[in-house]
Amino acid sequence: MNERLIVIGSLNMDLSVTVPRLPRPGETVSGADVVRGPGGKGGNQAVAAARLGARVRMVGLLGDDAHGADLRAALVAEGIDDRAVNVLPGTATGLALIVVQHDGENTVTLSPGANRHLDEATLRTLTDGIVADRGDTVLLQLEVPLPTVLTAAREARAAGALTVLNAAPLPEPGPLMAELLREVDVLVVNETEAAGLPGASGIAPPADRDHPGADPAGAEPARQDEDWTARADRLRLLGPATVVVTLGAVGAVAAGSGGHHTEPGFPVDAVDTVGAGDACCAQFAIALGLGRPLAEAVRRACAAGALAATRHGAQDALPSRAAVDALLAGAAPRTEVHRAR
Template sequence: MSERLIVMGSLNMDLSVTVPRLPQPGETMPGADVVRAPGGKGANQAIAAARLGADVKMIGLLGADAFGDELRARLVAERVDDRGVSTVAGVTSGLALIVVQDDGENTITLSPGANRHVDARCLARLTAPGAIRSGDTVLLQLEVPVDTVLAAARAAREAGALTVLNAAPLPTAPLPAELLRTVDVLVVNETEATGLLPPAQKTAPTHDIIGDLPAGDQWLTHAERLRSLGPGTVVITLGASGAVAAGQTQQVRVPAFDVEAVDTVGAGDAFSAQLALDLGRREPLPRALRRACAAGALATTRRGAQDALPTRAEVAHLLEAVHAG
């Protein structure tokens, strides 16, 4: 059972503003003061895993700018091993522009910056002898080039590591079929789940009745369809309706936790980190999925991405409180 995670992915500076509602195209919407905070799906998931108790190594790139210095300092402060993170001259660090609605819904515009240069030179840190050990967990996302993600997944499989892909954000071009065949666990939300399916299978379930189970069954069908593309386990997050998972021997449906959401920005990253950590420990899928839902729910109760990520103790407290209730 491993608590050693290797995260290859993006590092961004997040600039966010809260508005009464998300603006329509062409509309100007007054908002609150801009908040600057370290982010990026790779860094978010690395820091989330560290707070949840994992030994985490981060692999990625930063620009030679003040944002890059700040992003590295946050990794170090959160006890993430940053020796796999390099600084690239002549490019900016990644930047995310986030607009958050009062109820927590958000839109994100991403400028990749240094993240688009994550290539074979970065990958060498992952594929060096002994860099990945059998029993490690490698956690990947799609804010760096897909070809590099595929190469990382190959390396992880060859080393005998558990490979978890959070397929977000979904690129406009289809994902390589080999990537889905190479990862052990695929994590997607409703939109991503539908987007990954072949055109003939893209009919989305009715989300608003999932609490009454029929739509949940349909999302499980979606998960099984995605499993047919190669991953051993497929997990679909359903926001306020929880999550479903299809594994090799079972299907699992977990309801959401009842919390007061103020910002959903880091929820998926907390979910993915907790899930990867628990599956790396060889926890049963139902337990791992429930704990991941708890971590994701807690992340919605505070504003920001990394600042909102919960600790292991906070996840345990929520699970105990729900059980006691």
């Protein structure tokens, strides 16, 4: 595999604690010892892509503290090109405070730190004025300023790169978000994000879900139906040629120019879902960048997400390409393709 993936996004240090149950407002719940580890949606997706076999370049900002030094070391250890990762003097590195319930459900509180300073001028400085080249895949998220993400998408698409947006965390609706959706080739969202996108009226928010691609015993596949496939297709009207909606424990649905695809989840024992969505996004971006069919790309993405949910932590849990291949080899084919309307 020689796919080149450029990830533009956040770099955070994660501080995680596991609790018997998530606290209610105003309540204190005792948990296990705090676990410190590298994270951020940008960093997670970059590390996931590297482990899945891509050549990865990370673009982002760190603070001049111990967290920042450790995050850079983590990128380098994965073989990621960190030349477009800069340190901001006098600024703290992004920090995520994560509380994980025993079954993998979690809450995250984010302090952006240096990430909030990744503006358009800084982006051009970090990339020497060239965000991407023809044939590259650019993977974007929304933990850095929205105008910067929009600029990156525009310039990458103009250069002939494939632009992939994981629209998370979803910002308040506004004209910039609507404009961004018109500038990306591929959109990946979960059910909640799909419901909150501008122009997505009529898409109901979901019931609680576990993680992309994992299917615990006894899960009802109620979300794997033509209704969600049609909703994914409706999101294409906002601009992206291809849309994937991850449905947590029961898999994902996708809509593209070639048709609709439904992928059931994989049966795994979930312990922590923090990195599952990032593994899913990275694998999907890689597969599409390599020209794989939509059905294959979604299936591989669900497998990667399922595996990431079987281990604790964000980057510590991200699977290798060999692990994804092994899971797919041991699973019966379970694909379902519909003709596009």
